[in-house]
């Protein structure tokens with residue numbers, strides 16, 4: 532069942548949530564993109580607003596989703612646009628949540644005009660690495676700001692979902708990493724868990740299977756005790 536009444540425990544808190552996928556332009560009509568729907572980020576924004584927070588949602592490409600009630604919505608395209616928006620919006624925030632699916636790579640060159648067929652085989656598309664926005668936000672954060680990342684992981688020959696999640700938490704340096712177990716990878720997964728909430732203090736909370744709203748409620752529940760009680 533969906534949670535019905537939510538506590539107003541984020542009143543006075545300013546939060547910034549990113550959602551959806553970035554689109555990395557190739558020419559005026561084409562891009563490299565991903566299949567992110569944005570639904571989890573929208574649920575996080577909606578639940579935060581319901582709990583009383585002042586919410587800014589920075590949205591890349593998403594499925595056709597209604598703006599979350601009470602949230603201010605900014606639209607971005609590429610990873611670099613998302614990065615600029617997150618740096619600008621996160622400056623005065625109590626919490627920053629990176630739920631967006633950021634393209635790891637972008638085309639090196641953006642053609643001013645539409646790329647045409649030439650009758651020959653096309654040249655390969657050269658890619659370059661996008662900035663790691665989450666790592667940048669962690670480095671730039673003001674004292675007391677809580678920074679949260681997301682990761683979809685599968686187990687593989689080098690380790691299970693939890694192993695990969697812990698390693699990513701360490702690399703990113705954020706306060707909380709929401710790890711979703713994806714794919715079948717049966718032998719590697721722990722049954723009945725949709726994933727884990729991994730905190731910088733080493734705590735690991737399993738996330739039960741449930742709706743995106745229920746996950747959003749669990750994430751905000753985990754963020755609350757990390758908020759500085761004096762900063763409000």
Ligand code: CTP
Pocket residue numbers: 610629630631632633634635661662663664665666679680681682683
């Ligand atoms: N992220 C980001 N900037 C990037 C890539 C990812 O801010 N250029 C953020 C995502 O929004 C997410 C977290 O980092 O909150 C983890 O993303 P993920 O793609 O799992 O991590 P990567 O470091 O890109 O590692 P991988 O090679 O597993 O894709």
Ligand code: CA
Pocket residue numbers: 633634635
């Ligand atoms: Ca990635």
